[in-house]
Amino acid sequence: MSAIETISEQRCFGGVQGFYRHASTACGGPMRFALYLPPQAAQGPCPLLYFLAGLTCTEETATLKAGMQRLAAELGMALVMPDTSPRDTGFDGATGDWEFGEGAGFYLDATQAPWSTRFRMESYVVDELPALLAEHFPVDVTRSGLCGHSMGGHGALTLALKHPQCYRSVSAFAPIMAPTQVPWGRKAFPRYLGDDASTWAGHDACELVRQHTFPGTILIDQGEADPFLHTQLRPDLFEQACAAAGQSLQLRRHAGYDHSYWFIASFIEDHVRHHADALGLA
Amino acid sequence: MSAIETISEQRCFGGVQGFYRHASTACGGPMRFALYLPPQAAQGPCPLLYFLAGLTCTEETATLKAGMQRLAAELGMALVMPDTSPRDTGFDGATGDWEFGEGAGFYLDATQAPWSTRFRMESYVVDELPALLAEHFPVDVTRSGLCGHSMGGHGALTLALKHPQCYRSVSAFAPIMAPTQVPWGRKAFPRYLGDDASTWAGHDACELVRQHTFPGTILIDQGEADPFLHTQLRPDLFEQACAAAGQSLQLRRHAGYDHSYWFIASFIEDHVRHHADALGLA
Numbered sequence: 248m249s250a251i252e253t254i255s256e257q258r259c260f261g262g263v264q265g266f267y268r269h270a271s272t273a274c275g276g277p278m279r280f281a282l283y284l285p286p287q288a289a290q291g292p293c294p295l296l297y298f299l300a301g302l303t304c305t306e307e308t309a310t311l312k313a314g315m316q317r318l319a320a321e322l323g324m325a326l327v328m329p330d331t332s333p334r335d336t337g338f339d340g341a342t343g344d345w346e347f348g349e350g351a352g353f354y355l356d357a358t359q360a361p362w363s364t365r366f367r368m369e370s371y372v373v374d375e376l377p378a379l380l381a382e383h384f385p386v387d388v389t390r391s392g393l394c395g396h397s398m399g400g401h402g403a404l405t406l407a408l409k410h411p412q413c414y415r416s417v418s419a420f421a422p423i424m425a426p427t428q429v430p431w432g433r434k435a436f437p438r439y440l441g442d443d444a445s446t447w448a449g450h451d452a453c454e455l456v457r458q459h460t461f462p463g464t465i466l467i468d469q470g471e472a473d474p475f476l477h478t479q480l481r482p483d484l485f486e487q488a489c490a491a492a493g494q495s496l497q498l499r500r501h502a503g504y505d506h507s508y509w510f511i512a513s514f515i516e517d518h519v520r521h522h523a524d525a526l527g528l529a
Numbered sequence: 530m531s532a533i534e535t536i537s538e539q540r541c542f543g544g545v546q547g548f549y550r551h552a553s554t555a556c557g558g559p560m561r562f563a564l565y566l567p568p569q570a571a572q573g574p575c576p577l578l579y580f581l582a583g584l585t586c587t588e589e590t591a592t593l594k595a596g597m598q599r600l601a602a603e604l605g606m607a608l609v610m611p612d613t614s615p616r617d618t619g620f621d622g623a624t625g626d627w628e629f630g631e632g633a634g635f636y637l638d639a640t641q642a643p644w645s646t647r648f649r650m651e652s653y654v655v656d657e658l659p660a661l662l663a664e665h666f667p668v669d670v671t672r673s674g675l676c677g678h679s680m681g682g683h684g685a686l687t688l689a690l691k692h693p694q695c696y697r698s699v700s701a702f703a704p705i706m707a708p709t710q711v712p713w714g715r716k717a718f719p720r721y722l723g724d725d726a727s728t729w730a731g732h733d734a735c736e737l738v739r740q741h742t743f744p745g746t747i748l749i750d751q752g753e754a755d756p757f758l759h760t761q762l763r764p765d766l767f768e769q770a771c772a773a774a775g776q777s778l779q780l781r782r783h784a785g786y787d788h789s790y791w792f793i794a795s796f797i798e799d800h801v802r803h804h805a806d807a808l809g810l811a
Contacts, residue, residue: 258754258783259791314596316794472540501540509541512598 251383254279260320261286266306269379273370274333280376281310282384287323294390294526295325295380296519297372299354299406301397302431303345306330309396312508318519322528325386329372331399333365340438347435353426354395354402355450357439366439372402373410392416392522396511397475400467401426404452404485407461416525418466418518420511421473424485427451431479453488464495466521468514470504533665536561542602543568548588551661555652556615562658563592564666569605576672576808577607577662578801579654581636583679584713585627588612591678594790600801604810607668611654613681615647622720629717635708636684637732639721648721654684655692674698674804678793679757682749683708686734686767689743698807700748700800702793703755706767709733713761735770746777748803750796752786 254266262285271278287293296319298309306328309315319326332352338361341348352368377388393414395403400422407417426432427447436447448454469482476482482498489496504510523529536548544567553560569575578601580591588610591597601608614634620643623630634650659670675696677685682704689699708714709729718729730736751764758764764780771778786792805811 257787257789257791258752258785258795260795264791312593314599314794316791317596470540503540505539507539509539509546509598512596513540513542 249379249382251379259283260316262288262316262320264310264316271333271371271375273367273375275365276333276336278333278371279306279330281306281328282380283310283316283319283326284384284386285320285323285325288325288385292385292387293323293325294392294528295327295386295388296392296394296522296526297403298326298328299372299393299395299399299402300328300331301395301399302331303350304331304399305350308508309511312512313515314512315515315519318516322519322523324519324523324526324528325384327376327380329376332368336365338362338365346431347438351398351435353398353435353439353450354406355439358446359439359441362439368402369406373406373413377413390415390526392418392526394418394518394522395422396420397506398423398431401452404465405450405455408452408455408459409449411459411461416463416522417461418521420468420514420518421470421475421480421506422452422467423480425451425453425481427454428484429479429481453484456485456488456492456494460492460494463525464497465489466518467496467498468510468518469498469500470506470510471500471502472504473506475506531661531664533661541565542598544570544598544602546592546598553615553653553657555649555657557647557649558615558618560615560653561588561612563588563610564662565592565598565601565608566666566668567602567605567607570607570667574667574669575605575607576674576810577609577668577670578674578676578804578808579685580608580610581654581675581677581681581684582610582613583677583681584613585632586613586681587632590790591793594794595797596794597797597801600798604801604805606801606805606808606810607666609658609662611658614650618647620644620647628713629720633680633717635680635717635721635732636688637721640728641721641723644721650684651688655688655695659695672697672808674700674808676700676800676804677704678702679788680705680713683734686747687732687737690734690737690741691731693741693743698745698804699743700803702750702796702800703752703757703762703788704734704749705762707733707735707763709736710766711761711763735766738767738770738774738776742774742776745807746779747771748800749778749780750792750800751780751782752788752792753782753784754786755788755792757788
């Protein structure tokens with residue numbers, strides 16, 4: 248049985264907000280995550296909603312700022328927030344640039360040295376973490392939804408499109424929707440994946456949806472005052488790709504809202520209920 | 530007209546979450562505060578709920594962690610979170626001790642040098658800040674409620690009991706209820722107020738309630754797993770004082786909850802609705 252170290256556990260909305268650390272096989276070192284167990288977990292395993300955070304964030308960010316626990320407690324849903332990358336890797340260039348390296352794992356398995364030994368967030372989130380959670384906590388990982396923000400929204404879209412058997416629902420806030428065509432992706436992908444751009448397509452939501460649609464409506468909220476909207480996020484491209492592929496998409500644009508967690512908190516209830524419906528909790 | 534500098538303003542639940550800075554007369558230097566204006570503020574002045582934070586906290590703490598904006602937007606209530614003390618005072622001993630000085634203003638007007646020139650949080654919260662808010666924002670400061678946590682709960686109770694004409698309602702989470710009898714107060718009060726313990730009584734909720742009751746029920750939530758419960762907070766003493774004075778008190782004890790904002794977030798809705806009732810917003 249894999250060992251988990253409890254960093255803290257605190258009562259919250261009748262359940263428990265916990266922070267944990269464990270030795271990750273996929274990421275070759277310690278990884279941290281946050282897990283909220285609602286009061287219903289005392290009666291048996293609860294469905295699970297992942298929230299993948301964005302650049303510069305950690306497992307604490309959405310846990311503290313999104314305001315999801317109240318809804319999770321009402322609905323009987325567990326919440327898991329992984330860290331956004333391995334930490335303390337010691338790799339040259341792994342720190343000091345908020346767009347690449349630690350805090351910027353892009354939810355993919357790097358193939359290039361030295362990143363390929365530690366930066367394997369796709370395997371971590373899709374395979375290792377659910378197995379670990381199922382082993383240690385009252386969660387039903389066969390009923391999982393996936394949500395994320397910005398780089399984590401990219402993670403949610405790409406992982407759900409690549410592994411639809413793992414997730415019953417997917418949603419995102421201001422995701423990076425066409426990373427192979429925007430500066431964030433064009434900076435990170437060559438270093439993680441190499442210069443052959445054909446390997447990048449497997450981590451681009453626009454490319455993936457052309458290959459396989461997700462069996463369910465993808466819910467995306469986007470603020471129109473988001474400073475990254477036109478340069479880094481490109482909902483227009485994903486909207487076109489979904490239309491061409493026949494993917495059901497609910498893309499909502501919100502006047503005045505920016506890229507922050509104030510935006511996320513304002514609309515998180517719709518996302519949690521979107522996932523609750525798919526997870527049989529409505 | 531006093532000048533206010535806008536640090537940031539962001540759309541949140543249809544309203545605006547702002548952070549501001551201004552030159553404070555009461556505190557002899559710059560002070561920061563957070564203000565949430567709900568969408569209803571576009572139609573006219575909204576009633577106001579103050580939240581006073583505790584030791585080590587700033588104007589950001591409750592703003593980020595308490596989850597009040599959703600409710601404020603629903604009810605049409607403005608929220609103001611002042612910083613917990615002046616900053617960058619340069620006074621010997623003002624930093625480096627989380628229980629005293631910067632971040633630990635105790636919501637009183639210090640009488641002892643050098644603190645008396647800057648640490649005047651009672652005058653700031655009761656007089657200067659409402660006047661400033663009324664001048665610059667669509668808030669109706671004649672309809673105000675007062676809430677706080679820990680040291681800020683002490684602030685809420687003592688300021689409401691001393692200035693009942695200023696507040697229509699008061700509530701607190703895990704407040705310091707008998708500061709003259711516990712280590713936090715017995716450390717801070719002599720330095721701010723001098724060694725004459727008779728001057729401390731004017732800043733002790735148990736002493737104040739014996740002199741004048743508050744015209745309304747005081748709502749207090751207290752976690753039973755709070756590590757400060759028996760040493761620093763002493764709800765038992767306040768409960769006795771209220772009973773002796775005929776003060777209406779609703780003191781709720783919650784098994785398993787600690788001193789954190791996870792506890793506050795879990796019960797904040799009851800507090801916001803308690804204030805909304807008194808402010809005519811229910």
